[in-house]
Amino acid sequence: MRKKLYFLCLLLSIFLPLIGGGCSTRKKELIVSAAASLKDSFEEIGKAFERENKGTKVLFNFAGSGFLRVQIEGGAVVDVFASAGEKDIDLLEKKGLIKRGTRRDFAENEIVLISPARSKLDLHSFSQLSQPVVKYIAIADPKLAPVGQYSKEFLEKQNLWKDVEKKIIPAGDVKGVLDYVARGEVDVGIVYRTDALIFSKAVKILAVPPRGSYTPPRYPIAVMKNCREPALAEEFILFVSSPTGQGILKKYGFRTVALGNG
Amino acid sequence: MDSSILFSLRLSFQVAFLATLLATPLGILIAYLLAMKNFRGKGALDAFFTLPLVLPPVVVGYYLIVLFGKNGIIGKFLYEATGWSIMFTWYAAVLASFFVAFPLMVKTTKAAIEAVDKNLVDASYTLGHTEWDTALKVILPLAKRGIIAGSILTFARALGEFGATLMFAGNIPGKTNTVPLAIFTYMTSGQYTKAHIMAVLFTLISAISLYMANKYGGSAIR
Amino acid sequence: MKLFIKLVKKVAGFFLNVEWEADEEIVVLFGPSGAGKSITLKLIAGLMEPDEGFVKLSGNILYDSERKINVPPQKRPFGYVFQDSTLFPHMTVKGNIAYGGKHIDKRSLEHSVRQMIKHFHLEGLEDKFPNEISGGQKRRVALAMALMREPKALLLDEPLAALDSQIKLEVMELLREVREKFAIPIVFVTHDIFEALSLADKMVIYINGRIAQIGAPLEIFNNPISQDVERLLCARELFEEIYILSGAPTPNRFRQFRKT
Numbered sequence: 001m002r003k004k005l006y007f008l009c010l011l012l013s014i015f016l017p018l019i020g021g022g023c024s025t026r027k028k029e030l031i032v033s034a035a036a037s038l039k040d041s042f043e044e045i046g047k048a049f050e051r052e053n054k055g056t057k058v059l060f061n062f063a064g065s066g067f068l069r070v071q072i073e074g075g076a077v078v079d080v081f082a083s084a085g086e087k088d089i090d091l092l093e094k095k096g097l098i099k100r101g102t103r104r105d106f107a108e109n110e111i112v113l114i115s116p117a118r119s120k121l122d123l124h125s126f127s128q129l130s131q132p133v134v135k136y137i138a139i140a141d142p143k144l145a146p147v148g149q150y151s152k153e154f155l156e157k158q159n160l161w162k163d164v165e166k167k168i169i170p171a172g173d174v175k176g177v178l179d180y181v182a183r184g185e186v187d188v189g190i191v192y193r194t195d196a197l198i199f200s201k202a203v204k205i206l207a208v209p210p211r212g213s214y215t216p217p218r219y220p221i222a223v224m225k226n227c228r229e230p231a232l233a234e235e236f237i238l239f240v241s242s243p244t245g246q247g248i249l250k251k252y253g254f255r256t257v258a259l260g261n262g
Numbered sequence: 263m264d265s266s267i268l269f270s271l272r273l274s275f276q277v278a279f280l281a282t283l284l285a286t287p288l289g290i291l292i293a294y295l296l297a298m299k300n301f302r303g304k305g306a307l308d309a310f311f312t313l314p315l316v317l318p319p320v321v322v323g324y325y326l327i328v329l330f331g332k333n334g335i336i337g338k339f340l341y342e343a344t345g346w347s348i349m350f351t352w353y354a355a356v357l358a359s360f361f362v363a364f365p366l367m368v369k370t371t372k373a374a375i376e377a378v379d380k381n382l383v384d385a386s387y388t389l390g391h392t393e394w395d396t397a398l399k400v401i402l403p404l405a406k407r408g409i410i411a412g413s414i415l416t417f418a419r420a421l422g423e424f425g426a427t428l429m430f431a432g433n434i435p436g437k438t439n440t441v442p443l444a445i446f447t448y449m450t451s452g453q454y455t456k457a458h459i460m461a462v463l464f465t466l467i468s469a470i471s472l473y474m475a476n477k478y479g480g481s482a483i484r
Numbered sequence: 485m486k487l488f489i490k491l492v493k494k495v496a497g498f499f500l501n502v503e504w505e506a507d508e509e510i511v512v513l514f515g516p517s518g519a520g521k522s523i524t525l526k527l528i529a530g531l532m533e534p535d536e537g538f539v540k541l542s543g544n545i546l547y548d549s550e551r552k553i554n555v556p557p558q559k560r561p562f563g564y565v566f567q568d569s570t571l572f573p574h575m576t577v578k579g580n581i582a583y584g585g586k587h588i589d590k591r592s593l594e595h596s597v598r599q600m601i602k603h604f605h606l607e608g609l610e611d612k613f614p615n616e617i618s619g620g621q622k623r624r625v626a627l628a629m630a631l632m633r634e635p636k637a638l639l640l641d642e643p644l645a646a647l648d649s650q651i652k653l654e655v656m657e658l659l660r661e662v663r664e665k666f667a668i669p670i671v672f673v674t675h676d677i678f679e680a681l682s683l684a685d686k687m688v689i690y691i692n693g694r695i696a697q698i699g700a701p702l703e704i705f706n707n708p709i710s711q712d713v714e715r716l717l718c719a720r721e722l723f724e725e726i727y728i729l730s731g732a733p734t735p736n737r738f739r740q741f742r743k744t
Contacts, residue, residue, distance in 0.1 A: 388529050403574050404574055
């Protein structure tokens with residue numbers, strides 16, 4: 001008798017989850033791949049969106065934009081893609097993976113130089129990075145995250161890259177940079193202003209790029225071609241660009257963009 | 263061939279070799295204590311040394327940062343004394359591989375030592391040989407097979423180490439990017455050809471070195 | 485040379501409490517398996533620690549629980565032959581014997597080893613490994629090893645177990661030679677009545693961790709102190725029969741086994 005009971009439980013434990021998963025009274029789901037720097041703001045936007053659209057669930061996938069792009073190229077099921085910078089979305093567009101006409105910019109960010117909050121380093125500008133007192137500079141890996149690419153490009157344009165290249169520690173994404181700096185493992189790091197603000201207790205901003213020295217990264221968002229709920233996805237993009245969405249983004253330090261750009 | 267690919271290959275074997283060099287004598291010592299001695303807290307010590315086997319490597323990497331980072335519990339003293347931090351150097355990769363692979367060395371060696379006939383150990387004592395002498399002349403020679411197997415396992419595990427290395431040593435091209443890390447970077451940035459070349463080369467060289475290690479290990483045993 | 489022991493030990497639910505002494509003779513610890521005989525040897529050698537008691541060898545106190553003396557096994561002058569004559573499988577016969585000569589300096593060691601090999605008729609086997617020699621040869625090597633130490637007493641744990649009868653007799657002869665030559669106490673553990681009777685100058689009967697009777701084999705045979713002892717010696721009838729049947733001239737002492 002006990003053996004039969006055990007066998008029955010085993011069967012149930014295998015099949016019950018499968019049955020449950022196929023039920024039709026599920027919420028409408030949206031999968032959004034978004035750049036790591038959007039984590040905190042988008043999570044809040046997601047919750048607000050769910051509140052205004054009962055019966056929906058927004059699932060997020062945060063990582064470096066380059067990493068996310070490679071995932072999508074590899075066939076990942078994603079409904080909406082929000083990247084930091086144009087490059088990755090351009091590449092996806094070229095491959096025809098974006099739904100035409102849905103792309104738009106929704107925010108702007110700025111890169112800043114940060115150090116651990118309790119650092120005694122006397123630095124006010126990027127040009128001082130070549131000094132020997134700066135041993136390690138953390139940036140996001142340029143191959144994996146746009147902010148790393150921007151950091152590298154900015155340093156190159158300022159003729160600083162060849163001096164500091166040996167001190168560069170690449171992190172997987174911008175959150176990795178924040179961790180290294182907050183923990184004091186590196187002397188300085190380059191992240192988005194929005195990231196520095198979130199970690200304001202552990203890091204402090206030392207310098208910002210001089211006006212006009214570079215183009216601040218814009219954040220485009222788009223619906224993917226193989227999206228499962230296109231109407232809902234477009235709703236989401238509109239929501240991000242709406243006053244509610246933009247208000248949340250501004251709260252986290254993003255600069256807003258005029259609606260309707262592509 | 264790309265010099266960076268060569269660099270990663272060389273680095274990986276360098277790191278794995280050094281980690282094994284560290285892990286072998288230390289592993290034998292710990293295994294001997296666990297196998298031959300009885301003391302309070304032995305079970306806890308055994309569990310402690312098995313832990314890195316069970317924890318996800320990134321967690322091990324995290325603990326390494328907490329311990330040996332510039333502001334880490336131990337790393338802080340090192341930094342204050344010498345101005346040097348182990349993070350972001352290839353030594354960090356060695357340490358990461360060491361910690362992750364160490365349990366393998368200990369477990370295998372411990373089992374080998376426990377398998378030695380206790381009567382032989384007793385016989386050695388009654389013939390006037392000290393514990394140290396007995397360990398060197400009786401226990402370790404008879405446990406040789408297990409010890410070598412442990413070393414080979416350690417080497418293999420160290421070669422493939424990824425999570426802890428990524429966390430603790432970082433993925434710095436030309437400095438700490440071992441083959442697993444390099445392949446990861448190539449894959450995630452879409453450089454599939456480079457990733458492919460590296461993976462094939464690495465598999466080949468690793469397979470050959472393991473084969474040779476097994477063969478040599480087998481013949482080292484009478 | 486005299487060996488005094490008194491040992492009390494509780495281990496895994498088994499309670500050992502024994503006391504006896506040995507002169508320069510062969511003392512056989514005889515009793516059923518699990519009676520505590522092997523444990524006694526281990527305690528004497530210092531491989532296990534008693535709960536209380538003492539081990540004295542001609543005035544040298546090797547263990548005394550009251551005075552908190554506990555000499556480590558390496559420093560106790562015993563030669564120990566383990567059950568199944570434990571030889572080091574990774575060393576040759578020569579290596580095994582030499583391993584017992586730790587106290588001898590390098591130059592004389594070679595000579596001493598060769599002497600042992602000659603004495604125990606092990607010529608030709610020097611470079612063989614233990615798994616290449618016979619059981620009887622293994623016993624001889626084990627004895628040689630133990631004697632290299634020039635021990636002041638010999639402890640043997642079932643040294644004749646699993647040997648062919650012929651070989652048994654050979655090894656028994658060897659032991660008698662050792663007794664003659666070295667004049668040391670030889671403590672011999674066995675549960676085989678024939679071995680006990682053939683070799684013992686004194687028998688110590690072990691039953692369940694206690695000493696049931698001590699005496700010369702003849703005494704015990706004729707006057708078993710209890711029913712348990714008598715049951716242990718039950719082979720004596722068989723023994724008598726063998727001798728009488730064989731028609732061989734029975735030594736006087738065996739004729740006296742018949743109870744009147």
